[in-house]
Amino acid sequence: MEKNSSLKLAQVKKSRKYEDEVHVFGRIWMICAFFMMMSIPFMISVYYDAWPGFAPVFKGLLGVAPIFWTVAVIEIITYTPMLGSGGSYLGFVTGNLTNLKVPCALYAMENAQVKQGTLEGEVISTIAIATSSIVTTIIIAVGVLMLTPLTPILNSEMLKPAFDNILPALFGGLAVVYVSKNWKIAISxxxxxxxxxxxxxxLASSVSVLVPVGSLIAIGMARLLYNKGLLNTDKS
Known part of the structure; x- marks a missing residue:
């Protein structure tokens, strides 16, 4: 008993130390990434000596910023519990969460047989998102270099159906796994x-905004099924 208690205490301390380090480095790199992104328009303005002024910038942001802010808040609330701290910091800096980072992280945790919200899940999620970011960067670099010779092939009518169905195929594969596991919750x-x-x-263009709606429906259905004793918590 004492040995088990000591092991659990050591694991808790290790987990807290890992979380603290992730938050420290995550905040540092988030701030660095923010200044790097903001430096691009600043350097363009310096180079061309073109300063738009506050009023035009504010006017332009007024139409688009509220939408992005809303989606950002929704994604943070929805995806952070799935990805963990490290995965969230890395994912939100590199972007493309819904289409790429979240499916990669979920699929990696599924293959590694680890649960979301655990230290193991946190590590696997972070590794998966980091690998995804590296692979994406390499593919984009190759794509930029090969853009001219590949343009006729990519624009061919034969490949158009395949490109139109990349995302449905990706999420369809993930859905089969997760829906089959918890179909009672997923069906609603x-x-x-x-x-x-x-x-x-x-509304197809507002998928990100509707993600939390689906999450709330799933949570509500799970609660209802649990209260009625229709949810097998051992398998779920």
Whole structure:
């Protein structure tokens, strides 16, 4: 008993130390990334001696910034519990969470048989997102270099159906795994979204905003099933 208690205490201390270090370095690199991003328009203004002024910049931001702020808050609330601290810092700096980083992290944790919210899940998620970022950067670099010779191939009618179905194929594969595991919980948000998009197709461009809606429906259904004793918590 004492040995087990000592091991658990050591694991808790190690986990806290890891979390503290992740937050320290994560905040440092987030600040560095912010200044690097802001330095691009600043350097362009310096080089061309073109300063738009506060009013035009504010006017331009007024139309787009609220949308991005809303999506950013929603993604932080929705994705951070899935990705963990390290994965969240890395994912939000490198971007493309919904289409790439989140599926990579979830699939990696699934293959490694670790749970979200654990130290093991945190490490696997961070490694998966880091690997995804490196591979994406390499592919973009190769794509830029090969853009001219590959343009006729990429624009061919034969490959168009494949490019149109990349995301459905990616999320379809993930959905089979997670829906089959918890189909009682997954069926309600799935049906809701299918009906919603059939009735209002224009909402397809607002998927990020609707993610938390689906999450709330799933949480509500899980609570309802649990209270009625219809949810097998051992398998879920």
């Amino acid at each position: 948000p799935l049906l809701f979204m299918i009906v919603l998009f059939l009735l209002v197709p224009s």
